Amino acid sequence: MDESTERNGTARKASGTSEVPQRLMATATRLFAARGYERTSVQEIVDAAGVTKGALYHYFGSKDDLLHEVYARVLRLQQERLDAFADSAAPVEQRLRDAAADVVVTTIENLDDATIFFRSMHQLSPEKLKQVRADRRRYHERFRALIEEGQEAGVFTTATPADLVVDYHFGSVHHLSNWYRREGPLSPREVADHLADLLLRALRA
Incomplete structure (x- = not known):
């Protein structure tokens, strides 16, 4: 075996190893969404993913x-994106709007994950x-800090406490899995x- 062949074989092996957790996650997400967390066994996950129980564990x-x-x-993912929006040099109203829209888009793009979690979090x-x-x-506190920054600057009204504003927005986000349908009339960006x-509009002074 020449050096090039050996390198390629090593790269394939490393790539195959890194793909295993991704394949397990994708399979588990699909099965949890279709059958529910409780009704999905470890054996079913590894069988569908084509790996052993040892690999999962x-x-x-x-x-x-x-x-x-x-x-x-x-x-x-959402925390990284929120931090980037919050740390940007844009006006606080734009930073908050970008963050508020982004959490909607990323939730819809990962709707199975959100559905599974809120349905099975208690387990x-x-x-x-x-x-x-x-x-x-930690995520909500960073989001709230943007609201408070705008309130202190006089950009946002102080009539409604920042904590209540956070609950209002994320209540809407958490309900997306109950009603949003990908085949519906609104795209993720339009909903966001x-x-x-x-x-x-609720925050403007």
């Missing part, structure tokens, strides 16, 4: 870990549930624009 440890990662990966272990709540709180505009 190597990457995730348990079915509980899979459920946690379903939500955590979306929240990580997480107490430790993981505590971690998820802390991560969500409507909800972001509603938020900004």
